[in-house]
Amino acid sequence: MNAEEVYQCGKCGLCLSVCPVYHVTREEGTSPRAKVQLIKHFSEKDLDSSLYLQELMRKCLMCGACTSFCPSCVDHESVFMRMRAEMADEFGDNWKLRLFFHLLSHNERLRFVSRFMHIGDGLVHKLRKSNLRDIPLKRLPQLNTKSFDRQVAATNPPQCALKGTVLYFTGCATRYFFDQIGWSTITVLNRLGYQVDVPKEQMCCGLPLFFHGHEGQALDNIRSTINIFAREDVDAVIVDCATCGAALRHEYAKVLSNLGQPTEKAELLSSKVCDVSEFVAKHVDDLLPVLAQSTEAAIQISYHSPCHLRNSQKVSQQIETMLHSLPGVEYVRASDCESCCGGGGTFFYEYPDITRTMVTKKIENARNTGASLWLTGCPGCRINLQGNMDEGEELTVQHPIEVVAKLLTGK
Amino acid sequence: MHFLPPNHYLAAEPYVGNNMIRDAILHTLTNILGPQRCLYRKEDLITFSYDAHTDESLPDAVLFPTTTYEVSQILALADQHNIPVTARGAGTSICGAPIPLHHGLVLSFTKMDSILAVDTKNRYAVVQPGVANADLQKALASEGFFYPPDPASLSVSTIGGNVAQNAGGPRCLKYGVTNDYILGLEVVLANGRVLRSGSRNVKDVTGYNLKSLFCGSEGTLGIVTEITVRVVPLPEAHRTILAIFNDLENTANTVSDIIGSGILPAAMELMDKVVINAVEDSAGIGLPREAEGLLLIEVDGIDEAVEKEMERIVAKAKTNGAVEVQEARTQAESDQLWTARRSAYGVFARLAPHCIVEDATVPVSNVPAMIRGMREIFDRHQLKVGILAHAGDGNMHPLISTDQRNQDEQKRVDKAIREVFELAVQLQGTLTGEHGIGTAKLDFLPLVQDETMKSVNATIKKGLDPKGILNPGKFA
Numbered sequence: 001m002n003a004e005e006v007y008q009c010g011k012c013g014l015c016l017s018v019c020p021v022y023h024v025t026r027e028e029g030t031s032p033r034a035k036v037q038l039i040k041h042f043s044e045k046d047l048d049s050s051l052y053l054q055e056l057m058r059k060c061l062m063c064g065a066c067t068s069f070c071p072s073c074v075d076h077e078s079v080f081m082r083m084r085a086e087m088a089d090e091f092g093d094n095w096k097l098r099l100f101f102h103l104l105s106h107n108e109r110l111r112f113v114s115r116f117m118h119i120g121d122g123l124v125h126k127l128r129k130s131n132l133r134d135i136p137l138k139r140l141p142q143l144n145t146k147s148f149d150r151q152v153a154a155t156n157p158p159q160c161a162l163k164g165t166v167l168y169f170t171g172c173a174t175r176y177f178f179d180q181i182g183w184s185t186i187t188v189l190n191r192l193g194y195q196v197d198v199p200k201e202q203m204c205c206g207l208p209l210f211f212h213g214h215e216g217q218a219l220d221n222i223r224s225t226i227n228i229f230a231r232e233d234v235d236a237v238i239v240d241c242a243t244c245g246a247a248l249r250h251e252y253a254k255v256l257s258n259l260g261q262p263t264e265k266a267e268l269l270s271s272k273v274c275d276v277s278e279f280v281a282k283h284v285d286d287l288l289p290v291l292a293q294s295t296e297a298a299i300q301i302s303y304h305s306p307c308h309l310r311n312s313q314k315v316s317q318q319i320e321t322m323l324h325s326l327p328g329v330e331y332v333r334a335s336d337c338e339s340c341c342g343g344g345g346t347f348f349y350e351y352p353d354i355t356r357t358m359v360t361k362k363i364e365n366a367r368n369t370g371a372s373l374w375l376t377g378c379p380g381c382r383i384n385l386q387g388n389m390d391e392g393e394e395l396t397v398q399h400p401i402e403v404v405a406k407l408l409t410g411k
Numbered sequence: 412m413h414f415l416p417p418n419h420y421l422a423a424e425p426y427v428g429n430n431m432i433r434d435a436i437l438h439t440l441t442n443i444l445g446p447q448r449c450l451y452r453k454e455d456l457i458t459f460s461y462d463a464h465t466d467e468s469l470p471d472a473v474l475f476p477t478t479t480y481e482v483s484q485i486l487a488l489a490d491q492h493n494i495p496v497t498a499r500g501a502g503t504s505i506c507g508a509p510i511p512l513h514h515g516l517v518l519s520f521t522k523m524d525s526i527l528a529v530d531t532k533n534r535y536a537v538v539q540p541g542v543a544n545a546d547l548q549k550a551l552a553s554e555g556f557f558y559p560p561d562p563a564s565l566s567v568s569t570i571g572g573n574v575a576q577n578a579g580g581p582r583c584l585k586y587g588v589t590n591d592y593i594l595g596l597e598v599v600l601a602n603g604r605v606l607r608s609g610s611r612n613v614k615d616v617t618g619y620n621l622k623s624l625f626c627g628s629e630g631t632l633g634i635v636t637e638i639t640v641r642v643v644p645l646p647e648a649h650r651t652i653l654a655i656f657n658d659l660e661n662t663a664n665t666v667s668d669i670i671g672s673g674i675l676p677a678a679m680e681l682m683d684k685v686v687i688n689a690v691e692d693s694a695g696i697g698l699p700r701e702a703e704g705l706l707l708i709e710v711d712g713i714d715e716a717v718e719k720e721m722e723r724i725v726a727k728a729k730t731n732g733a734v735e736v737q738e739a740r741t742q743a744e745s746d747q748l749w750t751a752r753r754s755a756y757g758v759f760a761r762l763a764p765h766c767i768v769e770d771a772t773v774p775v776s777n778v779p780a781m782i783r784g785m786r787e788i789f790d791r792h793q794l795k796v797g798i799l800a801h802a803g804d805g806n807m808h809p810l811i812s813t814d815q816r817n818q819d820e821q822k823r824v825d826k827a828i829r830e831v832f833e834l835a836v837q838l839q840g841t842l843t844g845e846h847g848i849g850t851a852k853l854d855f856l857p858l859v860q861d862e863t864m865k866s867v868n869a870t871i872k873k874g875l876d877p878k879g880i881l882n883p884g885k886f887a
Contacts, residue, residue, distance in 0.1 A: 010765070011464075012564075013503040017566035029455055
């Protein structure tokens, strides 16, 4: 296995100070440094593969904090992905995860299943005692009545003067669970003068697959997404999910490079990708004059900075600044706004004890801000945070774009 | 092997490299600590075989004690069967101190991490060995106090580890080292007996000063299980400045001039051009790439005093040829400079597969000669080296970028290091100001230790660890 990145590691241990998993376990084995060293021994054939080694590799949120902090510039994400691929090739995954990835990699299968999920959805919410690990099933988001791509038009022109055109990569979460995010995005971008095109054939970004070591399986997703979205003639490719954003902006080129494929189109796509909150922050001066000024008391809001937006895309401060500047809301910063929520995609399912310690603290600190709205641009974080809060709790988790849209339309 | 912890992965045989630890012992240890806190699969052993130095050695088992009693039981067992025992904190040591050179048991203290007491009225705190230095600082800061020793690894390095190495740091220039801040220690001895030495009093000369014996003993005389530290009030104000020079000689002269004139900044760090550029490549905070040398100086204390001291320092820097003096205007700017400084070791680690850092130390008035000498030595041996230093106390940190797989280069590195130590000794200096001997400096001990010293060390070691099971293979 090619693992040249590991030779950059000087074992200085600074990564231990930013690794959220190490913070909980205090075991060297779950630190980024340990994973790098294990991969080194494995690639030098000094360590055999094993289920335990696979587990040690998976006990990682893939949050990217280590990579962004490492003074020796070790690219943890790349080498961890490759190692997960090695382990997945040899040992596979448990059947539930395999089924999940199987669905994500094929659009038609996902659509087919979602129709059945509608039937089950009603039942599920009546099963009071059922849980997905720590999250009661009835606190999971409900399915959209119709998947967003079947509700929305392919082209959504603005009513005001046209400034430009953007493509909208909706991602699975908005498409199946959070159509209000889709509508909010279109509303806000239209008001800024942008036409929003929603390509119909778009698929899952594939990140859950290749983060788990199934790069080959994700190739269809990657190729299709690049073919549809890597266009010179658009102003931006908008994403509303931090993880999809990281995939399109950052990971695609890496995966293709790992598989020995050309990366030019992936790089073009990368240059166009913009998170919707980031886009709004960039154009906030155009937006502020048209936002509804309310005489009612300002709503307290707080923010959770998703790891995949902050670490790999380096977008965080500007969103907080944008939230500060909005009328009608008062932004109160949580003391651990930039700490990982512990969701980590499927991590909360695989290591609920670790997630529990992390998410409990996040929720407590958010409650302490006195906010009634807790904003985050990642559906994974949203499901994890909201799912672990109490029934009937006042604090609600939403996407920043929903708040902006509500201010725009005057609620 | 009949005994298996309740975990479905354990189909493979655990690694028993040299058969030193028998099944029964592992069984007993697992009974004492539970299967989650007693590890012996090869993957786990690998992750406890290294620190931030280049040497590595596999233990036979890794244990995570959380109470003094557990440590005592483990040592009693180790004593009974002559099993080497090596304590470990976060494993950020850069000299090989926590490496289990003779295999055996590694005791990792990261889970024994409670702050037991904070008493600012009486100016002490009581901590377990696994408390990270930064976590102690955070707990104290909320009460307006701090714990001065600030090694660069403080974000994760543990107080236990700091004590074992008598850790230093930039602030030690003004405030002193770990040993100056220990009021009391609880130590488990080689046979499992528990010793409590010192007290919560700032002055206590009852009996031998055993805390000073254990502090810096690198785990060779006993295993520390509780530390009572002295804490001091946070200074009212502090200011950070960057003095930039076109000449490394001028930089070094400024250091001895400032200290020699009676001014004692809180910290004074020197960086040469190689280090400046490496750190700037990584952090991109606007350090002057063309400078031959720079001094990062921090002054703290009462506002008016800080003002005055700053003026005098700036004047000295300018007299000695500083081309520019910049002041960090906000806390954020100051933090940025210090974060960049602390990353220097890691930054260097990416320049080549391995980075060796030494910490030969000389009296401050010999700093110019030492720096001049080191540059000459490293240039002559054609090595890529950056010079970093806690210049105010003469503590040099040459950062040597190398590839240990290159035999030829290793010979040159070894020669150069030996010459550096010989130079330090010539200049009334010593081998290590704060990192410790570990495995890295064993070969050079004869330069500074005569037969009498060796004999006294051996007597103490024999008295406290007659079977030689505590971190064997190191300097004692």
